[in-house]
Amino acid sequence: MKTNYPKARELMVERQIARRGIKDDYVLRAMRRVPRQRFVPDALREFAYEDSPLPIEAGQTISQPYIVARMVEAARIRPGDRVLEIGGGSGYAAAVIATIAAHVFVIERHEVLANLARRRLKALGYRNVEVRTGDGSGGWREAAPFDAILAAAGAPSIPETLVKQLAPGGRLVMPVGDTPHRQRLVKVTRGEDGETTREDLGEVLFVPLIGEQGWPDPTARAPDVEEPRKPEPDADTQLLRKRGIALPALDDEGFGACFDRFATARVVLLGEASHGTAEFYAARAAISRRLIQAHGFALVAIEADWPDAAVVDRYVRHLPVRSEPEGAFARFPTWMWRNAEFAAFVEWLRGHNATREPAQRVGVCGLDLYSLQRSIRAVVDYLDRVDPEAARVAKHRYGCLVPWAREPAEYGRMALSEGYGRCEKAVLEMLQALLERQLQYGGKDGESFLDAAQNARLVRDAEAYYRAMYYGAAESWNLRDRHMFETLQHALGSRGKDAKAVVWAHNSHVGDARHTEMGWTRGELNIGQLCRESYGERVATIGFGTHGGTVAAADDWDGPMRIMDVVPSLTGSYERLFHDADVSPCLYDLRAATEPELHGRLSSAKLERFIGVIYRPRTERWSHYAEAALARQFDAFAWFDRTHAVHALAETPGKGMPDTYPFGL
Numbered sequence: 001m002k003t004n005y006p007k008a009r010e011l012m013v014e015r016q017i018a019r020r021g022i023k024d025d026y027v028l029r030a031m032r033r034v035p036r037q038r039f040v041p042d043a044l045r046e047f048a049y050e051d052s053p054l055p056i057e058a059g060q061t062i063s064q065p066y067i068v069a070r071m072v073e074a075a076r077i078r079p080g081d082r083v084l085e086i087g088g089g090s091g092y093a094a095a096v097i098a099t100i101a102a103h104v105f106v107i108e109r110h111e112v113l114a115n116l117a118r119r120r121l122k123a124l125g126y127r128n129v130e131v132r133t134g135d136g137s138g139g140w141r142e143a144a145p146f147d148a149i150l151a152a153a154g155a156p157s158i159p160e161t162l163v164k165q166l167a168p169g170g171r172l173v174m175p176v177g178d179t180p181h182r183q184r185l186v187k188v189t190r191g192e193d194g195e196t197t198r199e200d201l202g203e204v205l206f207v208p209l210i211g212e213q214g215w216p217d218p219t220a221r222a223p224d225v226e227e228p229r230k231p232e233p234d235a236d237t238q239l240l241r242k243r244g245i246a247l248p249a250l251d252d253e254g255f256g257a258c259f260d261r262f263a264t265a266r267v268v269l270l271g272e273a274s275h276g277t278a279e280f281y282a283a284r285a286a287i288s289r290r291l292i293q294a295h296g297f298a299l300v301a302i303e304a305d306w307p308d309a310a311v312v313d314r315y316v317r318h319l320p321v322r323s324e325p326e327g328a329f330a331r332f333p334t335w336m337w338r339n340a341e342f343a344a345f346v347e348w349l350r351g352h353n354a355t356r357e358p359a360q361r362v363g364v365c366g367l368d369l370y371s372l373q374r375s376i377r378a379v380v381d382y383l384d385r386v387d388p389e390a391a392r393v394a395k396h397r398y399g400c401l402v403p404w405a406r407e408p409a410e411y412g413r414m415a416l417s418e419g420y421g422r423c424e425k426a427v428l429e430m431l432q433a434l435l436e437r438q439l440q441y442g443g444k445d446g447e448s449f450l451d452a453a454q455n456a457r458l459v460r461d462a463e464a465y466y467r468a469m470y471y472g473a474a475e476s477w478n479l480r481d482r483h484m485f486e487t488l489q490h491a492l493g494s495r496g497k498d499a500k501a502v503v504w505a506h507n508s509h510v511g512d513a514r515h516t517e518m519g520w521t522r523g524e525l526n527i528g529q530l531c532r533e534s535y536g537e538r539v540a541t542i543g544f545g546t547h548g549g550t551v552a553a554a555d556d557w558d559g560p561m562r563i564m565d566v567v568p569s570l571t572g573s574y575e576r577l578f579h580d581a582d583v584s585p586c587l588y589d590l591r592a593a594t595e596p597e598l599h600g601r602l603s604s605a606k607l608e609r610f611i612g613v614i615y616r617p618r619t620e621r622w623s624h625y626a627e628a629a630l631a632r633q634f635d636a637f638a639w640f641d642r643t644h645a646v647h648a649l650a651e652t653p654g655k656g657m658p659d660t661y662p663f664g665l
């Protein structure tokens with residue numbers, strides 16, 4: 001799909017810049033004007049408005065939009081100003097400054113970057129920017145004095161020569177730190193009398209300023225210099241080693257028991273860091289077995305569509321099998337639930353239920369809403385059995401959506417262009433009519449009524465979801481996760497007042513969104529957050545993570561599944577921290593009440609990896625990492641340093657296979 005850059009830019013300014021507290025009108029206006037996609041390599045244009053730095057030529061980075069805005073605001077750039085930028089990189093920040101100031105002088109040490117920036121700025125019509133190649137750590141004497149100086153790379157201390165090049169009243173904003181990659185953003189203001197004042201603007205992560213007044217050039221090291229020794233483990237690593245609970249092997253009976261500490265919760269949410277990792281499925285199966293056997297959990301709710309999970313539910317609860325032409329989980333991504341690890345759990349659950357009374361049998365339900373067509377069919381089929389006249393009305397009402405049932409996104413597009421949801425009223429009326437007849441219909445077969453009602457809810461929510469898709473990702477994401485939460489509540493409610501559930505869904509759904517970039521910058525919520533808000537302490541959220549290995553995923557939506565290598569985790573990420581602690585498999589209890597020190601240390605924003613059904617190792621940092629405060633996001637984290645792809649089952653049932661395929665083989 002072609003990216004709508006002006007819209008993406010507008011959203012960037014609103015969500016990443018204004019919402020985070022940047023108020024300076026000059027900055028907001030400039031950020032709204034500069035086309036950031038023109039300053040990144042072509043292959044990364046689609047990520048130009050993401051909330052992160054991106055790689056550019058010469059192994060350097062273009063800064064995160066927010067940090068550019070923050071620095072320009074701190075430097076209080078005004079029309080008429082002469083500004084020096086040190087570390088021009090792509091030229092993007094220079095363009096933002098040039099939109100406000102009278103003249104911008106830019107120094108960049110890499111010639112390729114300086115040339116590219118010059119060309120880009122010229123092509124975009126910036127006539128007030130001068131770019132030169134060289135070491136900018138000593139400033140630009142001939143062009144001084146400056147009203148403002150900004151450095152986009154970190155030095156060990158503020159070079160005095162730069163302060164001297166400030167005009168009276170001038171501002172210098174630059175990262176300073178005693179290691180090359182971790183700094184504090186510092187602002188120095190030169191008073192009219194030459195006196196300087198210094199302000200600390202908080203922690204930042206910049207590349208090092210390499211030069212005479214900065215750090216030595218690492219590539220200039222003499223070849224016979226000894227390699228630096230592996231550093232001593234730092235305090236975080238030592239703490240992780242001390243507080244981690246080493247887990248037994250996945251097939252060891254004791255594995256599940258390590259999670260008993262969370263069994264008092266009413267809902268235990270089990271995450272996964274990818275949709276295609278065997279260890280995450282096997283671990284969730286082991287934990288769920290324990291919660292069911294030893295703690296009376298009655299429901300397993302999974303991130304799958306309701307009708308698909310209903311096939312499994314009937315199978316595990318020994319209910320009569322309904323004819324399902326496609327079997328369960330036939331739509332992309334099939335491997336997410338058609339895999340040997342999940343199938344083994346299903347077989348176990350069926351065995352567990354075999355000796356129990358029907359009312360005591362543990363069920364499975366699907367939380368997702370991508371089954372518009374099948375759900376419509378399920379409601380109509382149900383009514384055909386219990387009330388053929390109502391089935392006729394249902395066909396008429398759903399008839400509005402039928403032309404789009406195969407390509408529901410097209411419905412969303414139409415709804416947007418017409419300005420309203422043509423089928424909204426019909427799907428709502430259908431659900432209401434069904435619920436009003438609960439007593440009449442439910443008397444005949446309560447189970448089937450609940451199933452039909454849930455499918456009717458799904459159709460209602462899916463209609464809204466596809467409509468919202470065109471208004472922006474956050475709205476549709478929120479509708480989807482609200483649907484998941486409501487489905488969980490209905491399913492729990494149908495099982496009795498105190499029924500307890502295990503949820504299997506991705507970390508991005510399970511971990512409380514309020515403590516991740518999703519919530520901070522995009523206003524997204526998730527089922528983990530909604531559960532926390534409703535159940536408080538009676539919910540446990542457990543995230544899962546890995547450093548490397550293989551994963552089953554596709555290159556693109558609807559593409560074939562491939563087994564891919566997972567890129568080793570990034571320096572500075574939570575995953576790298578766990579990898580360095582070197583205990584695997586391992587469970588970390590992150591709750592403030594039980595592990596105050598660990599909770600405190602793992603509560604600051606750091607990168608965390610999220611792989612879904614699509615995996616793009618080439619652009620891994622920008623496609624798969626986002627910031628999160630891990631110990632606030634999850635109550636616990638299960639770590640598997642090396643992991644393997646799930647064992648996918650054949651995509652289509654073989655001839656003569658039972659209707660319950662791929663279960664009950």
Ligand code: SAM
Pocket residue numbers: 060061062063086087088089090091092093094107108109110113134135136137152153206207208209210211212214
């Ligand atoms: N503001 C830039 C942008 O919008 O693309 C981001 C620049 S990047 C974070 C930092 C840049 O500083 C790199 O391109 C690096 O080559 C440059 N750099 C590092 N040391 C330098 C020095 N002594 N003089 C000039 N540039 C330097």
